[in-house]
Amino acid sequence: xxxxxxxxxxxxxxxxxxxxxxxxxxxxxxxxxxxxxxxxxxxxxxxxxxxxxxxxxxxxxxxxxxxxxxxxxxxxxxxxxxxxxxxxxxxxxxxxxxxxxxxxxxxxxxxxxxxxxxxxxxxxxxxxxxxxxxxxxxxxxxxxxxxxxxxxxxxxxxxxxxxxxxxxxxxxxxxxxxxxxxxxxxxxxxxxxxxxxxxxxxxxxxxxxxxxxxxxxxxxxxxxxxxxxxxxxxxxxxxxxxxxxxxxxxxxxxxxxxxxxxxxxxxxxxxxxxxxxxxxxxxxxxxxxxxxxxxxxxxxxxxxxxxxxxxxxxxxxxxxxxxxxxxxxxxxxxxxxxxxxxxxxxxxxxxxxxxxxxxxxxxxxxxxxxxxxxxxxxxxxxxxxxxxxxxxxxxxxxxxxxxxxxxxxxxxxxxxxxxxxxxxxxxxxxxxxxxxxxxxxxxxxxxxxxxxxxxx
Amino acid sequence: xxxxxxxxxxxxxxxxxxxxxxxxxxxxxxxxxxxxxxxxxxxxxxxxxxxxxxxxxxxxxxxxxxxxxxxxxxxxxxxxxxxxxxxxxxxxxxxxxxxxxxxxxxxxxxxxxxxxxxxxxxxxxxxxxxxxxxxxxxxxxxxxxxxxxxxxxxxxxxxxxxxxxxxxxxxxxxxxxxxxxxxxxxxxxxxxxxxxxxxxxxxxxxxxxxxxxxxxxxxxxxxxxxxxxxxxxxxxxxxxxxxxxxxxxxxxxxxxxxxxxxxxxxxxxxxxxxxxxxxxxxxxxxxxxxxxxxxxxxxxxxxxxxxxxxxxxxxxxxxxxxxxxxxxxxxxxxxxxxxxxxxxxxxxxxxxxxxxxxxxxxxxxxxxxxxxxxxxxxxxxxxxxxxxxxxxxxxxxxxxxxxxxxxxxxxxxxxxxxxxxxxxxxxxxxxxxxxxxxxxxxxxxxxxxxxxxxxx
Numbered sequence: 001x002x003x004x005x006x007x008x009x010x011x012x013x014x015x016x017x018x019x020x021x022x023x024x025x026x027x028x029x030x031x032x033x034x035x036x037x038x039x040x041x042x043x044x045x046x047x048x049x050x051x052x053x054x055x056x057x058x059x060x061x062x063x064x065x066x067x068x069x070x071x072x073x074x075x076x077x078x079x080x081x082x083x084x085x086x087x088x089x090x091x092x093x094x095x096x097x098x099x100x101x102x103x104x105x106x107x108x109x110x111x112x113x114x115x116x117x118x119x120x121x122x123x124x125x126x127x128x129x130x131x132x133x134x135x136x137x138x139x140x141x142x143x144x145x146x147x148x149x150x151x152x153x154x155x156x157x158x159x160x161x162x163x164x165x166x167x168x169x170x171x172x173x174x175x176x177x178x179x180x181x182x183x184x185x186x187x188x189x190x191x192x193x194x195x196x197x198x199x200x201x202x203x204x205x206x207x208x209x210x211x212x213x214x215x216x217x218x219x220x221x222x223x224x225x226x227x228x229x230x231x232x233x234x235x236x237x238x239x240x241x242x243x244x245x246x247x248x249x250x251x252x253x254x255x256x257x258x259x260x261x262x263x264x265x266x267x268x269x270x271x272x273x274x275x276x277x278x279x280x281x282x283x284x285x286x287x288x289x290x291x292x293x294x295x296x297x298x299x300x301x302x303x304x305x306x307x308x309x310x311x312x313x314x315x316x317x318x319x320x321x322x323x324x325x326x327x328x329x330x331x332x333x334x335x336x337x338x339x340x341x342x343x344x345x346x347x348x349x350x351x352x353x354x355x356x357x358x359x360x361x362x363x364x365x366x367x368x369x370x371x372x373x374x375x376x377x378x379x380x381x382x383x384x385x386x387x388x389x390x391x392x393x394x395x396x397x398x399x400x401x402x403x404x405x406x407x408x409x410x411x412x413x414x415x416x417x418x419x420x421x422x423x424x425x426x427x428x429x430x431x432x433x434x435x436x437x438x439x440x441x442x443x444x445x446x447x448x449x450x451x452x453x454x455x456x
Numbered sequence: 457x458x459x460x461x462x463x464x465x466x467x468x469x470x471x472x473x474x475x476x477x478x479x480x481x482x483x484x485x486x487x488x489x490x491x492x493x494x495x496x497x498x499x500x501x502x503x504x505x506x507x508x509x510x511x512x513x514x515x516x517x518x519x520x521x522x523x524x525x526x527x528x529x530x531x532x533x534x535x536x537x538x539x540x541x542x543x544x545x546x547x548x549x550x551x552x553x554x555x556x557x558x559x560x561x562x563x564x565x566x567x568x569x570x571x572x573x574x575x576x577x578x579x580x581x582x583x584x585x586x587x588x589x590x591x592x593x594x595x596x597x598x599x600x601x602x603x604x605x606x607x608x609x610x611x612x613x614x615x616x617x618x619x620x621x622x623x624x625x626x627x628x629x630x631x632x633x634x635x636x637x638x639x640x641x642x643x644x645x646x647x648x649x650x651x652x653x654x655x656x657x658x659x660x661x662x663x664x665x666x667x668x669x670x671x672x673x674x675x676x677x678x679x680x681x682x683x684x685x686x687x688x689x690x691x692x693x694x695x696x697x698x699x700x701x702x703x704x705x706x707x708x709x710x711x712x713x714x715x716x717x718x719x720x721x722x723x724x725x726x727x728x729x730x731x732x733x734x735x736x737x738x739x740x741x742x743x744x745x746x747x748x749x750x751x752x753x754x755x756x757x758x759x760x761x762x763x764x765x766x767x768x769x770x771x772x773x774x775x776x777x778x779x780x781x782x783x784x785x786x787x788x789x790x791x792x793x794x795x796x797x798x799x800x801x802x803x804x805x806x807x808x809x810x811x812x813x814x815x816x817x818x819x820x821x822x823x824x825x826x827x828x829x830x831x832x833x834x835x836x837x838x839x840x841x842x843x844x845x846x847x848x849x850x851x852x853x854x855x856x857x858x859x860x861x862x863x864x865x866x867x868x869x870x871x872x873x874x875x876x877x878x879x880x881x882x883x884x885x886x887x888x889x890x891x892x893x894x895x896x897x898x899x900x901x902x903x904x905x906x907x908x909x910x911x912x
Contacts (some may be wrong), residue, residue: 105696105801128700150645161643164620177888185797186829187617187869189606189656190877190884191912192893196652200645217700240561244584244673247740284703286742341641345561373642413643421646428646432633436899437648443895456647 005087008065009045012089015057021046030072030092031084037336037394038080038419043070046090052172052209055091059207059449060176062089068452069174071203073113073142077149078337079418081202081454091207093144099123100210107215108167108184113144113208117151120213129215132159135414136326147208150200152414154250154281154322157372161414163199165214171198171206174445184212197440202416203451205444219283222249223291224315225308227298228274233348235276238301239371240345242280245297246290250281251372252322255351258366261328262321270321271305278303278371279322281315325368326379332364334384336397337377340404341413344374353403354378361396363389375413402427417455425456461543464521465501468545471513477502486528486548487540493792493850494536494875499526502546508628508665511547515663515905516632518545524908525630527659529570529598533605534793535874537658537910547663549600555579556666563671564623564640569600569664573607576669585671588615591870592782603664606656608870610706610737610778613828617870619655621670627654627662630901640668653896658872659907661900675739678705679747680771681764683754684730689804691732694757695827696801698736701753702746706737707828708778711807714822717784718777726777727761734759734827735778737771781824782835788820790840792853793833796860797869800830809859810834817852819845831869858883873911881912 013020021027022045032040044067047058062069071091072082084090097114104127111120118139121131134153135141145151147169152161159165168182181194198205229235232255239251254262254277259270270277278298282290288310295308309315329335342350351367354376358365369376378400382393401411401424411417411424425434437456441448469476477483478501488496500523503514518525527547528538540546553570560583567576574595577587590609591597601607603625608617615621624638637650654661685691688711695707710718710733715726726733734754738746744766751764765771785791798806807823814821814836825832834856838849857867857880867873867880881890893912897904 103801106799107699108799152643156643163649173888179888179892180886181889183797183864183866183884185799185831185866185869187608187612187797187826187831188866189868189870189872190866190881191873191889192657192661192896193619193652193655194889194892196649199649201648205648220701243563245676284742285745286740289741341639341643343562343564343641345559370643375641375643408639410639410641410644410646412645413641414645416645417647425647428639430636432629432635433637433647433650436635436650439899440648440896443892443899 005044008062008067008089011061011065012045012047012058015061016047016054019048019050019054021048030090033075033077033080033082035078035080035083035418035420038083040083041086041088043084043090044087046092048092048095050095052178055172055207055209056176058089058091059172059174062449063174063447066447067449069449070451071207073145074140076137076141077145077418078415079412079420081149081416081418081451083419094142096209102127104129108212109215110210110212111143112210113142115143117141117143117146124215125218128218130218131165131213131215133162133165143211144208147199147211148202149416152370152375154252154370156370157251158247158249163196166195166199166211167214168212169195169198169208170210171208173206174447174450179206182212202418202455204441204455205450219287220285221287221310222281222283222312222315223287223308223310224318225280225291225295225298225306226318227278227295227303228271228305229276229278229303231275232351234302235278236344236347236371238278238298238303241297241301242294243372246282246293248280248290248294248372249283252279253369253371254322254325255367257364258325258329258368261332261366262324265328265331266324268321274304279318281319322368325366329366329379329381333381336380336393338379338397338400339377339412339415340401340409341373341375342404342407342409344372346407347371347374349407350376350403354400357396357399357403361392363392363396365396373413419454422454429456461500464518464523464545467517467521468501468503468514471517472503472510475504475506475510477504486546489531489533489536489538491534491536491539491874491876494539496539497542497544499540499546500543502548504548504551506551508634511628511663511665512632514545514547515628515630518905519630519903522903523905525905526907527663529601530596532593532597533601533874534871535868535876537605537872537874537907539875550598552665558583560585564668565671566666566668567599568666569598571599573597573599573602580671581674584674586674587621587669587671589618589621599667600664603655603667604658605872608826608831610708610826612826613707614703614705619652622651622655622667623670624668625651625654625664626666627664629662630903630906635662638668658874658911660897660911661906675743676741677743677766678737678739678768678771679743679764679766680774681736681747681751681754681762682774683734683751683759684727684761685732685734685759687731688807690758691734692803692827694734694754694759697753697757698750699828702738702749704736704746704750704828705739708735709825709827710778710781711823713820714781714785714824717788717822718780721784721787722780724777730760735774737775778824781822785822785835785837789837792836792849794835794853794856795833795868795871796857796865797829797831798860798863798865800828802863803827803830805863806832806859810856813852813855813859817848819848819852821852829869875910878910885912
């Protein structure tokens with residue numbers, strides 16, 4: 001351990017008794033998120049913050065020692081944004097897990113960053129409200145992590161992403177000063193939008209210590225439609241036709257590889273001759289007729305098997321097929337989960353490019369995702385014990401990102417850049433845009449201690 | 457005319473033949489927006505840009521001469537953000553008025569900043585789509601001005617503000633470099649959100665030269681409910697109850713002064729014994745039943761007169777009462793139109809404070825606005841020929857802004873800060889937040905030529 005590292009660890013331990021972990025084995029659990037592709041360094045210390053004051057002390061101390069700070073929640077991230085940097089301070093916020101207030105008539109909650117998103121949603125539901133953003137990890141991921149990555153999910157189709165549900169934030173700057181964005185009024189045009197700037201900034205600008213989030217009244221009803229199409233093109237055409245007349249909460253797509261994988265895991269008996277499966281969930285007072293309309297449009301669009309139901313349990317069973325995709329793919333091998341986005345009407349071209357990529361590199365790619373948002377998760381499945389297969393998998397992953405860019409899309413729709421996709425940034429952002437982002441970072445964090453080298 | 461001013465005017469005239477106005481009388485029309493309270497300087501030159509290249513040349517030339525640049529659209533702004541600064545270059549974008557593309561299946565349009573918002577909406581409607589943001593000025597204001605102020609309107613209650621409908625922007629920096637925010641995918645988390653940073657920045661960061669905006673499918677039906685309440689408190693209670701079960705496109709409030717003013721102008725025969733009138737517009741496939749629900753809730757909430765209709769013409773007639781409020785108040789004297797926001801449940805307290813303010817200063821204040829967003833437009837009406845009345849009107853205006861801040865609200869919900877509200881900024885923003893905003897401005901515009909001294 002270098003002297004500098006020992007210094008910052010000792011200074012933190014002295015300043016924050018009982019909050020600091022420096023044991024190498026104990027720190028192991030704080031080194032990584034869920035992204036296996038990105039490297040993870042060895043931290044100098046881990047701070048388990050319990051309060052805003054703990055965060056302030058951590059940032060000031062790290063700043064004094066020029067130590068990088070990697071802020072993390074539950075570590076469910078998929079882009080390595082929370083992976084440790086060598087000799088950094090890992091700032092864990094899972095201990096700041098209080099719901100500070102729940103204003104039912106005002107339909108807002110003030111939460112600390114360590115609150116699990118699923119817990120917030122469950123608390124809201126006790127009062128006839130809900131918190132819409134629903135990343136797949138919502139039961140185990142924190143709202144702070146969701147804010148840092150501007151997390152999406154299935155019901156973004158209708159309700160938008162995490163940023164669309166944030167009214168105001170309190171955050172600590174790198175130098176320990178506390179800022180408050182907002183006010184949490186529904187409309188506010190006083191000054192620049194610092195709230196939107198912080199959401200999705202992946203721990204590079206400031207550390208969010210509380211968030212005022214918006215809740216919605218629970219919809220009166222939900223209804224679900226499922227449609228199996230011979231080709232992905234027909235499925236996407238139906239997505240566009242559905243979007244023209246209905247406003248479904250979720251429109252999810254699974255390709256043939258995913259259908260087969262789910263069948264293998266669950267024996268659900270999905271039609272393996274289909275080229276694509278579409279799952280549509282509608283909500284609100286006219287959910288049933290909306291789902292029926294979606295089903296009718298899917299049938300007119302060439303779907304060979306169409307079902308729709310207003311029974312919530314049956315609907316949940318259908319959606320379960322979609323939720324099982326990733327676990328089902330994981331059963332087939334090691335997975336590289338991608339997260340690209342294009343305009344919805346470009347999805348067939350993206351899907352075709354993914355198919356070509358799989359063939360070119362001789363790898364299996366299962367593709368699923370949020371069709372109404374044009375946001376897909378092509379997942380390369382490979383044998384990690386085979387070095388050549390791993391290289392081909394990585395090459396396929398790169399080609400998929402490139403294909404999204406060729407179509408004018410994005411290298412990440414909802415998982416974030418992290419350390420995984422930093423190498424791809426120049427392929428999407430122009431040098432002037434990157435220069436602006438770096439400049440903004442310099443305004444918030446002149447010493448460059450917050451998650452340096454990541455995000456943009 | 458100083459030498460510097462003559463220099464920049466001559467340089468622009470030489471660089472942009474046919475585009476530059478320097479005649480003092482001709483420049484008069486470019487000196488002001490609709491805000492009478494804010495001062496307006498005398499420009500050195502007006503550039504009527506027709507292309508991105510014109511904008512680049514204008515900014516480079518102004519930068520070379522250290523001349524401030526005030527960018528403007530149709531001049532319908534209400535906060536003096538487009539008022540000229542002495543010796544500035546006014547950059548008018550009304551000549552950049554092309555709709556560059558309209559993608560019906562993708563539901564996006566690419567527009568130049570000088571396109572009138574109403575024209576964009578009308579073009580979208582020809583294809584079964586619409587552009588939701590509907591500031592009162594939409595027939596005569598440009599999309600560029602709407603973007604610069606992050607304009608709101610009536611149907612923000614359901615559809616959000618201008619920023620919620622922007623997918624990507626092309627903009628010119630102060631030094632003439634062109635940036636592209638985006639891509640226009642529905643989800644994108646690559647880097648910081650430059651789109652949201654530019655929207656609402658009131659011409660201080662960059663000049664937007666095209667915008668990719670999102671359109672929506674036209675709703676299947678609309679229905680309208682009107683309810684007259686004895687007190688504003690009852691009206692607001694009903695707004696909260698309605699919001700818990702329905703999702704109206706617009707929820708508009710008018711106080712007794714507004715009711716009387718509209719009656720005087722239109723002979724509509726609104727009930728002048730009411731303390732507040734609520735107008736609720738619902739849309740979508742279940743609009744009729746939703747409006748009926750709203751009417752029922754209003755009645756249960758103490759409304760003395762309740763009507764609802766699924767007839768679009770009749771509904772439009774009801775909404776017309778709301779649209780006539782401002783013209784009706786203008787008939788009563790000179791008006792100071794304010795634009796404050798609070799949490800919805802704080803509206804009764806804001807309304808009570810406004811009433812006290814009117815009594816304290818002996819002025820007439822008519823209050824109307826977007827109840828579901830907590831965004832009101834208290835309008836002080838006075839006799840501009842009476843110096844003392846003008847002073848009292850201004851004092852009342854100040855007190856209303858202060859009342860919103862006491863309630864944790866905002867000094868501007870949708871009109872912007874401009875030059876009108878710059879003096880109030882320190883009452884809402886902390887010094888650290890302002891420092892960050894100024895720092896961001898320095899990143900985009902290091903020479904400080906873009907609308908200096910305004911917005912934050």
